[in-house]
Amino acid sequence: MTAVPLGMPAFPRAAESAVGDPVLRGNLRHATHTIRAKRARAVAELDDWARLRAAGAAVKDRTLRHLGHYLEQLEASVTAAGGQVHWAADAAEANRIVTGLVRATGEREVVKVKSMATQEIGLNEALTAAGITAYETDLAELIVQLGDDRPSHILVPAIHRNRGEIRDIFLRTMARWGRPAPDGLTDDPAQLAEAARLHLREKFLRAKVAVSGANFMVAETGTLVVVESEGNGRMCLTLPETLISVVGLEKVVPTWRDLEVFLQLLPRSSTAERMNPYTSMWTGTTAGDGPGAFHLVLLDNGRTDALADQVGRQALRCIRCSACLNVCPVYERAGGHAYGSAYPGPIGAILTPQLRGTATALDASLPYASSLCGACYEVCPVAIDIPEVLVHLRERVVQGGAVTRQGARVTIRPAKGHAAERAAMRAARWAFQHPRALRAAERLASRTRAAHPSRLPSPGPAGAWSRGRDLPAVPAEPFRDWWQRTRGGRQEGTR
Numbered sequence: 001m002t003a004v005p006l007g008m009p010a011f012p013r014a015a016e017s018a019v020g021d022p023v024l025r026g027n028l029r030h031a032t033h034t035i036r037a038k039r040a041r042a043v044a045e046l047d048d049w050a051r052l053r054a055a056g057a058a059v060k061d062r063t064l065r066h067l068g069h070y071l072e073q074l075e076a077s078v079t080a081a082g083g084q085v086h087w088a089a090d091a092a093e094a095n096r097i098v099t100g101l102v103r104a105t106g107e108r109e110v111v112k113v114k115s116m117a118t119q120e121i122g123l124n125e126a127l128t129a130a131g132i133t134a135y136e137t138d139l140a141e142l143i144v145q146l147g148d149d150r151p152s153h154i155l156v157p158a159i160h161r162n163r164g165e166i167r168d169i170f171l172r173t174m175a176r177w178g179r180p181a182p183d184g185l186t187d188d189p190a191q192l193a194e195a196a197r198l199h200l201r202e203k204f205l206r207a208k209v210a211v212s213g214a215n216f217m218v219a220e221t222g223t224l225v226v227v228e229s230e231g232n233g234r235m236c237l238t239l240p241e242t243l244i245s246v247v248g249l250e251k252v253v254p255t256w257r258d259l260e261v262f263l264q265l266l267p268r269s270s271t272a273e274r275m276n277p278y279t280s281m282w283t284g285t286t287a288g289d290g291p292g293a294f295h296l297v298l299l300d301n302g303r304t305d306a307l308a309d310q311v312g313r314q315a316l317r318c319i320r321c322s323a324c325l326n327v328c329p330v331y332e333r334a335g336g337h338a339y340g341s342a343y344p345g346p347i348g349a350i351l352t353p354q355l356r357g358t359a360t361a362l363d364a365s366l367p368y369a370s371s372l373c374g375a376c377y378e379v380c381p382v383a384i385d386i387p388e389v390l391v392h393l394r395e396r397v398v399q400g401g402a403v404t405r406q407g408a409r410v411t412i413r414p415a416k417g418h419a420a421e422r423a424a425m426r427a428a429r430w431a432f433q434h435p436r437a438l439r440a441a442e443r444l445a446s447r448t449r450a451a452h453p454s455r456l457p458s459p460g461p462a463g464a465w466s467r468g469r470d471l472p473a474v475p476a477e478p479f480r481d482w483w484q485r486t487r488g489g490r491q492e493g494t495r
Contacts, residue, residue, distance in 0.1 A: 008340040008362050009361065009362065010361040010362050010364070010365035011334075011338055011339065011340075011362065011365040011366055011368065011369045012365065012368075014334075014337070014338035014339075014340065014362070015333075015334035015335075015338035015369075018333070018334050018335040018337065018338055019333050019334060023162075024160055024335055025332075025333060027159065027160055027161065027162050028159065028160060028331075028332055028333075028335055029332055031156065031159045032159075032325070032326045032327075032331075032332050035155075035156075035271075035272065035326045036323075036326040036327055036379075038271075038272030039268065039269060039270075039272045039323060039326070039379070041272065042268040042272040042273065042274065043268050043269070045268075045274075046264075046268070052261060052264055052265055052381075053265070053380075053381055053382065053383055054383065055261050056261050056262060056265050056317075056319075056381055056382040056383075057317060057382045057383040057384075059253065059254075059258045059261060059262075060316070060317035060382055061314075061317070062254075063252060063253060063254060063258075064250070064307060064313060064316055064317075067249065067250075067252070067307065070219040070252050070253075070254055071219075071249060071252060071298065073219040073220065073254075074217055074218075074219040074222060074252050074298075075298075076222075077218075077219065077220065077221055077222025077223075077283075078222035078283075078284060078294075078296050079222075080222065080284070081221075081222045081283045081284025081285070082284035082285035082286075082294065083222065083284040083285065083294040083295065083296055084293075084294070084295050084296070085295075085296045085298060086295060086296065086297045086298070087298050087300075088246075088297050088298065088299050088300065088301070089300050089301075089406075090300065090301050090302075091120070091121035091122060091301055094117075094121050094123070094246060094297055094299050094301070095121055095122070095123055095126035095127075096126075097297050098118075098123060098126075098127070098211065098244055098246060098297060099126055099127060099130045099132065101242070101244055101295055102127070102130075102132050102209055102244070103130065103132075105208060105209050105241075105242050107132075107207075107208045107209045107242075108131060108132050108133065109132070109133050109134075109135065109206070109207060109208075109209070110127065110132060110133075110134050110135070110207065110209045110210060110211050110244075111134075111135050111137050111203050111204065111207040111209075111210050111211070111236050111240065112124075112134050112135065112136050112137060112141075112210070112211045112212070112236070113136075113137045113138055113141075113210070113211075113212050113213075113226070113228075113232055113233045113236040113237070114138060114212055114213045114214070114215070114226050114228060114233050115211060115212055115213030115245075115246055116154065116213060116320060116342050116343070117213050117246045117247060117248050117299050118211060118213065118246050119151060119342035120299075120301065120341075120342040120343070120355075121246070121299065121301060123211070123246065134211065135177070135178075135200075135203045135207070137200050137203060137204070137232045137233075137235070137236055138157075138228070138230065138232055138233070139193070139196050139230055139232065140156055140157040140158040140159075141157055141158075142196060142199075142200065143157075143158040143161060143166055143169060144157050144158050145177075146169050146170065146173045146174060146177060147161070147165075147169040147173070148173075149161075150337055151336065151342065152335050152336030152337050152344060153322060153325060153336050153344065153345075154320050154321075154322040154325060154343065154344070154345070154347075155270050155271070155320075155321070155322040155325075156322075159336070160335055160336070160337075163187035163188075163189065163192065164187045166187070166192055167185055167186065167187040167192060170185060170192065170195055170196075171185055174195070174199055177199075178199055178202055178203065179198055179199045179202050181195045181199075182194075182195055182198075200232060200235075204232075204235040204236070204239050205239070207236075207239070207240050208240055208241045208242065209240055209241070209242045209243075209244065210236045210237065210239075210240040210242070210243050210244070210291070211244045211245075211246065212226060212233070212236060212237060212243065212244070212245045212246075213226070213245065213246060213247055214226055214245055214247045214251055215227050215251065215262075215266065215319070215320070216251055216252075216253050216259055216262060217247060217251050217252045217253070217296075218252075218253055218254075218255065218256055218258075218259055219252050219253065219254050219255070220254065220255050220256065221256070221283055222283055222284060223256075223281050223282065223283045224245055224247070224281065224282055224283075224296070225259065225279065225280070225281050226278075226279075226280045226281075227263070227266060227267065227276040227278070227279050227280075228276065228277070228278045228280075229271055229273075229276065229277050229278065230277075230278070231277070231278050233278060233280055234278050234280045237280050237282060237290070237291075238280075238290050238291075240291055241291055241292050241293065242291055242292070242293040242294075242295075243282075243290075243291040243293070243294050243295070244295045244297065245294070245295070245296050245297065246297045246299055247296065247297070247298060247299065248298075248299050248301075248303060249298055249299065249300055249303050249304070250303055250316040250317075250318075262319055263275070263276075263279065265319065265321070265381040265382070266319050266321055266381070268381075269319075269321035269322075269323040269379070269381040270320075270321040270322055270323065282294070301355060302354065302355035302356065302357075303316060303355070304404075304407065305354065305355075305403070305404045305405055305406065305407070306351075306354040306355065308404035309354065309392075309403070309404070311388065311389060311392040312350065312354050312389050312392060312393065314384050314385060314389065315347065315350045315351045315354060315384060315389060317382040317383075317384050318347050318351065318382065318384060319381065319382060320347075321381055322345070323379040323380065323381065324345055324346040324347050324375075324376035324379060324380055324384075324386060325344065325345030325346065325347070326379075327375040327376060327378075327379050328345055328346050328370070328375065328376055329371055329373065329375075330346075330369055330370055330371060331344065331345040331346070334369070336348075338369075339352065339366065339369065340352075340362045341356075341366075345376075346370060346376035346386045346390075347376075347384070347386065348366070349366045349367060349369045349370055349386075349390060350366075350367070350384075350386055350389040350390060350393060352366055353366050353367060353393050353397075354393075357403075357405065357412075358393070358396060358397050358412070358415055359412075359415075361415075361416070361417075364397045364415035364416075364417075366393075367390050367391075367393035367394045367396075367397060368394065368397075370386075370387070370390050372387050372390060372391070374387050396412070397414070397415045397418060398414055398415070398418045398421055398422050398425070399414055399422070400412045400413045400414040400415075439478065439480065439481075442478035442480070442481075443478060443481070445474045446474055446475065446476060446477060446478055449473070449474040449475075449476065452471065452473075452474060453471070454470050454471055455467070455470065455471065456471065
């Protein structure tokens with residue numbers, strides 16, 4: 001499994017600087033509100049969107065129930081089509097496989113496209129350590145790489161940058177990575193796109209090896225699918241002599257008929273388009289057409305452990321559309337870097353702690369990076385009940401318990417720093433099991449309500465909890481007393 005970035009604090013501390021940065025918040029608010037409004041219009045065009053959503057969830061659930069069968073079918077299909085399949089249990093093994101494959105070609109440069117899985121395992125860093133330079137070719141990924149930055153969004157990794165910042169990055173660093181930015185470059189989108197096009201064209205024409213991800217893998221034919229908007233992916237997938245695709249196990253779908261459902265759900269949920277401008281599909285190798293060698297690295301890295309969790313496994317349905325990020329009030333204010341993972345936002349808050357565990361302060365804090373408003377569930381095209389999984393993971397953080405790690409059933413201890421929450425929940429459980437004590441406490445709270453503070457004193461766990469929220473006002477009369485007195489309002493006039 002991947003390691004937490006060195007020095008990365010828990011989510012609340014990591015988010016502090018972002019919340020206090022007005023430029024960053026402005027960039028995020030403008031981008032997410034624009035995307036979410038377009039998505040709503042695109043989805044509203046389809047009368048059968050609810051049925052499509054249910055179909056997508058059902059296909060994913062059925063595939064996950066029989067994942068072993070479909071992966072074996074996929075391996076046989078890819079092999080029969082001239083490709084080679086490699087199985088990677090964790091990030092280290094995947095990096096070792098890819099590095100070895102690149103070295104075997106004798107090349108020291110690769111072009112990359114569409115691969116969150118390689119971000120998850122830190123492939124670029126592993127290639128650099130092996131003396132191999134990786135060039136990102138997706139425009140947003142290129143901006144992130146040139147800016148020595150980290151992605152902050154699943155679909156738009158450079159969403160936290162505005163046009164002026166992108167122009168400055170191009171002028172400052174593009175020459176170090178290849179063709180420099182044109183003189184007199186402005187922040188006009190067309191000029192920025194042309195500068196990136198000229199810079200990347202040089203890479204595409206020179207590279208002999210490409211590394212990609214995939215949005216889907218079709219088991220019945222061994223076909224891999226990449227959907228994109230720029231066309232850079234197609235250049236990456238067709239021009240090099242060797243293609244290495246690193247893909248998570250959960251991306252498999254059984255048949256082309258199943259794929260049809262997701263090719264409707266994904267573009268409307270991600271870019272608000274009826275269909276993606278570029279949908280590239282490749283099946284093994286064909287003499288004289290495309291790469292002569294194709295390798296598929298199937299990545300586990302905690303996915304089978306997540307599959308063993310009956311509640312948490314629904315996170316593996318995710319098709320990486322990013323709709324949940326664009327409606328999340330927490331992501332809109334904190335940005336993606338605070339999540340410390342390739343997967344930010346609501347989906348990252350439930351996927352990352354399952355892939356990496358909850359042993360670190362950062363991973364234990366991610367299930368709390370949510371207001372539980374439920375907007376993420378409402379827009380998810382495969383109906384992942386993200387709030388349900390968040391609450392499930394919070395229970396794991398506070399209580400510990402049995403989980404699956406590297407295929408073995410183990411018992412984890414509660415995370416540090418939740419003693420007060422655990423004590424409060426135990427006290428609540430005791431009170432609800434003793435109605436007389438609960439009623440007495442409610443009446444006492446009502447009679448002393450005038451003396452209640454709006455915030456709890458700091459420092460201390462209770463003070464930390466109430467620092468960002470007011471205590472709820474206690475009613476003048478407990479609900480059960482009111483009900484007993486009025487029978488639900490029918491005797492209100494007898495007061």
